[in-house]
Amino acid sequence: MKLRHSPTSPFVRKVRLAAAVLGQALELEPADTLDPNDSLRQQNPLGKIPALLTEDGMVLFDSPVILAYLDQLAGGGRIIPTDPAARFAALRMEALADGMMDAGILRIYEGRFRPAERHEPKWLEHQAQKMERALDAFEAAPPVASGAIHVGDIALGSALGWFDFRFEGKWRADRPKLVAWFDDFVGRCPGFAETKPVG
Ligand SMILES: N[C@@H](CCC(=O)N[C@@H](CS)C(=O)NCC(=O)O)C(=O)O
Structure with missing residues (x-):
């Protein structure tokens, strides 16, 4: 592949x-x-x-x-749970983490596609607030930091790693539970170190 x-x-x-x-x-x-x-x-x-x-x-x-x-x-049920409650919790978590990344990407693209004097502060703030709300939701109900790694964990780990890379880790302030979840995930997710963003 x-x-x-x-x-x-x-x-x-x-x-x-x-x-x-x-x-x-x-x-x-x-x-x-x-x-x-x-x-x-x-x-x-x-x-x-x-x-x-x-x-x-x-x-x-x-x-x-x-x-x-x-x-x-891989045979199914490995990173997408088959039990309906666990499945939709994992898929919802993936969607929320993906949405945070989409909002972050739109903020980066505003900088990449428009000269600074044409940046739209209202639009940037609109996207920044999506990221903040989603991060607050994860902090308020942090994922369980054990068990098999699923698509929700993978998406959240990717999002937080990318926020460290692009937004200087500002997400960490006042979110100790999410930081603890991320530290644990970094230690147990295969391939995490090898896929660190560079550039
Ligand atoms: N919803 C898509 C988002 C993918 C995405 O936004 N990719 C970015 C790079 S991180 C991209 O290809 N951007 C180029 C473009 O939008 O033209 C997914 O989950 O794969």
């Missing part, structure tokens, strides 16, 4: 962590999301990474779909 990737994408890191947890091999193929000639746009019309090229010729995106595929490939 080939993964179209960049070393800084938190959504790509989700996929790499899931594969590490499941003991699956991924070949990494860099993608330039800004290059109109990159084959990524034929593979994923949205031009986004991660995109997974499977051995039987499919291209899968986005990250929750890829994680579901990897879980299925």
Whole structure:
């Protein structure tokens, strides 16, 4: 399986962590999301990474779909629980963590796509508040820091690692329970050190 990737994408890191947890091999193929000639746009019309090229010729995106595929490939029920209550708790956690990353990415893109004098403070604040509310929700009801690693853990670990990388770890202030959860996750998630964002 080939993964179209960049070393800084938190959504790509989700996929790499899931594969590490499941003991699956991924070949990494860099993608330039800004290059109109990159084959990524034929593979994923949205031009986004991660995109997974499977051995039987499919291209899968986005990250929750890829994680579901990897879980299925591993026999099912490995990173997506089968028990309905646990399943929807894990999927909801994944969605909240993914949403925080989406908000963070929009903040970064505002800086990347517009000159500083045209930044829209209201829009940036709107996105920042999504991140803050989601982080507060995780702090108020921290995930259980034991048991098998699931898609919710993987998404939250990727999000917090990326917030350290892009937002100077500001999420840590006044969130001791989430910091404790993250410290534990970093220590027990296969592949975490190897997938640290660089760039
Ligand atoms: N919902 C998608 C989000 C993926 C995403 O936002 N990827 C970013 C990189 S981290 C990207 O490819 N951006 C390029 C673009 O939006 O054109 C997922 O879960 O995979």
